[in-house]
Amino acid sequence: MNELLSPAPEVDTPAEPGLPGRLPETLRRELVAFRRDLHMHPELGNQEFRTTCALKTRLERAGLYPRVLAAGTGLVCDIRPDVDARTEDRAAAARPLLALRADIDALPIPDVKDVPYRSTVPDRAHACGHDVHTTAVLGAGLVLTELARSGELPRPVRLLFQPAEEVLPGGALDAVEGGALDGVDRIVALHCDPRVDAGRIGLRTGPITSACDRLEITLSGAGGHTARPHLTTDLVTAAAKVATEVPALLSRRVDARSGMALTWGRIAAGHAPNVIPQRAELSGTLRCLDLASWRKAPDLVHAAVDEVAALHRAKCELNYIRGVPPVVNEPESTALLRRAMTARCGAGSVETTEQSQGGEDFSWYLERVPGAMARLGVRTPGDRRVRDLHQGDFDVDESAIPVAVELLTAAALLSPAA
Incomplete structure (x- = not known):
C-alpha cells in the first residue's frame, strides 16, 4: 500500500479488486x-x-x-x-x-x-x-x-x-x-x-443538463409624447409584447417535450413618464432540454421576434449568442x-x-x-x-x-x- 492510501473500510457491496484504500x-x-x-x-x-x-x-x-x-x-x-x-x-x-x-x-x-x-x-x-x-x-x-x-x-x-x-x-x-x-x-x-x-x-x-443560449434585443423607432402614441412607435408596448408573446409563440412551434423556455432577465426603456422612448432593450436566456430543438432555436427565435416587432412597427436587432448544448x-x-x-x-x-x-x-x-x-x-x-x-x-x-x-x-x- 503506497503512502497516500490507507485500508478501505467495508461497504455494502463487494470491493472491486485492485482499488486503493481510503484517503489518509x-x-x-x-x-x-x-x-x-x-x-x-x-x-x-x-x-x-x-x-x-x-x-x-x-x-x-x-x-x-x-x-x-x-x-x-x-x-x-x-x-x-x-x-x-x-x-x-x-x-x-x-x-x-x-x-x-x-x-x-x-x-x-x-x-x-x-x-x-x-x-x-x-x-x-x-x-x-x-x-x-x-x-x-x-x-x-x-x-x-x-x-x-x-x-x-x-x-x-x-x-x-x-x-x-x-x-x-x-x-x-x-x-x-x-x-x-x-x-x-x-x-x-x-x-x-x-x-x-x-x-x-x-x-x-x-441528457443531464440543458442547452443554454443568451439573447440581446434592441428595438428602435420614432419616439414622442405619450399624449400622441399613434404618431410614434410605442416602444415600451412593443418591448412588453416581445417579452410576453415571443415565449408563447416558441411554445407553439416546438414539441412541448423539448422543454424550450425563454426567460427575460432585463428590460430597459425610457427615462420620463411622459416621453415615449426611441429605444428599448431586452436580454434573457433560452434553455432547451432537447439537442435537436436547440439546434433549430436561433431560426425560431429570430422569426418570432421579427413577427412581434413588425406588428408594432419597431425595428429590431437581435444578437443571439450561442451558449452550450446539453x-x-x-x-x-x-x-x-x-x-x-x-x-x-x-x-x-x-x-x-x-x-x-x-x-x-x-x-x-x-x-x-x-x-x-x-x-x-x-x-x-x-x-x-x-x-x-x-x-x-x-x-x-x-x-x-x-x-x-x-x-x-x-x-x-x-x-x-x-
Missing part, C-alpha cells in the same frame, strides 16, 4: 485546506492566474509536468503508467487517455457566508462549487501519481483544469482548440449538487461512474437524478469524445433546507471532497485500458 487524514486535511484557499481567492473566467499557479506548483511538487493552456490560465497534466510525461516510449505515448475535468473559475457575486474561509475578493465567490471540482481532480491526480510509481496505474490519465466555464460559450472550446482532448478517448467530470447528500452522487444516462451522458461512461461509486461507497450511494435546466460547457467535450458527468452530493446529511447554486451563501459539506477524490480515482482504475 494527512491528504484529506491538505485537500480541504487547498479548497479553502481557492474559496478565499476566487477568480473570474480567463483571470484564474493565481489558481493556475497553485495547481501547477502542487503538481510539479508531485513530480508531474503540467502544461498551462495557451491563454495563460488553466492547465493539463498527464499521468502515465511510467509517471514521466516526457517519456520517449512511443507505444506508451500513443495510448489513449482518460481525462478528468475540473472547472476553475468563480462567479461575480458577493460571498455572504460567515465562515473563516469566506471570499477575500469583493463581489467574487465560488458559489458553484468549482473550487471543490478543482480540488477533487487535484487529489485524484496525486493518488494516481503514487499508483503509477508503484506500477498500479493501468492506463494513462489526463488532468484537465479548465478556465471560464461560466463565460458563454464556455472555456471548453478554447481548451479543445488548445489540444486538451488530443489523445483522449473518454472524459468524466463531477458537479456539486446541494440537493444530494454528501457521500452520494446523482447519475443518469442521456450535457448528454454516454451509457458506458455513466456505467463506469456508477461502478466506481458503488465500489467506493456501496450500492446505495448512487441515485437517479433528473435533467436540470442549467447549462454546462462540459457538453462541448462530449461533442467530440464519449464521457459523463455525475452530480456530487455536497449537502450535509439530515439538512433539508432548500439550497441552490449561484447564491452568495452557497457552501459544501467538506466530507464530499474525499468521496469525490476516491470516485475519480476508482473511475481511472476501472476504466478499460486501451
Whole structure:
C-alpha cells in the first residue's frame, strides 16, 4: 500500500479488486485546506492566474509536468503508467487517455457566508462549487501519481483544469482548440449538487443538463409624447409584447417535450413618464432540454421576434449568442461512474437524478469524445433546507471532497485500458 492510501473500510457491496484504500487524514486535511484557499481567492473566467499557479506548483511538487493552456490560465497534466510525461516510449505515448475535468473559475457575486474561509475578493465567490471540482481532480491526480510509481496505474490519465466555464460559450472550446482532448478517448467530470447528500452522487444516462443560449434585443423607432402614441412607435408596448408573446409563440412551434423556455432577465426603456422612448432593450436566456430543438432555436427565435416587432412597427436587432448544448451522458461512461461509486461507497450511494435546466460547457467535450458527468452530493446529511447554486451563501459539506477524490480515482482504475 503506497503512502497516500490507507485500508478501505467495508461497504455494502463487494470491493472491486485492485482499488486503493481510503484517503489518509494527512491528504484529506491538505485537500480541504487547498479548497479553502481557492474559496478565499476566487477568480473570474480567463483571470484564474493565481489558481493556475497553485495547481501547477502542487503538481510539479508531485513530480508531474503540467502544461498551462495557451491563454495563460488553466492547465493539463498527464499521468502515465511510467509517471514521466516526457517519456520517449512511443507505444506508451500513443495510448489513449482518460481525462478528468475540473472547472476553475468563480462567479461575480458577493460571498455572504460567515465562515473563516469566506471570499477575500469583493463581489467574487465560488458559489458553484468549482473550487471543490478543482480540488477533487487535484487529489485524484496525486493518488494516481503514487499508483503509477508503484506500477498500479493501468492506463494513462489526463488532468484537465479548465478556465471560464461560466463565460458563454464556455472555456471548453478554447481548451479543445488548445489540444486538451488530443489523445483522449473518454472524459468524466463531477458537479456539486446541494440537493444530494454528501457521500452520494446523482447519475443518469442521456441528457443531464440543458442547452443554454443568451439573447440581446434592441428595438428602435420614432419616439414622442405619450399624449400622441399613434404618431410614434410605442416602444415600451412593443418591448412588453416581445417579452410576453415571443415565449408563447416558441411554445407553439416546438414539441412541448423539448422543454424550450425563454426567460427575460432585463428590460430597459425610457427615462420620463411622459416621453415615449426611441429605444428599448431586452436580454434573457433560452434553455432547451432537447439537442435537436436547440439546434433549430436561433431560426425560431429570430422569426418570432421579427413577427412581434413588425406588428408594432419597431425595428429590431437581435444578437443571439450561442451558449452550450446539453450535457448528454454516454451509457458506458455513466456505467463506469456508477461502478466506481458503488465500489467506493456501496450500492446505495448512487441515485437517479433528473435533467436540470442549467447549462454546462462540459457538453462541448462530449461533442467530440464519449464521457459523463455525475452530480456530487455536497449537502450535509439530515439538512433539508432548500439550497441552490449561484447564491452568495452557497457552501459544501467538506466530507464530499474525499468521496469525490476516491470516485475519480476508482473511475481511472476501472476504466478499460486501451
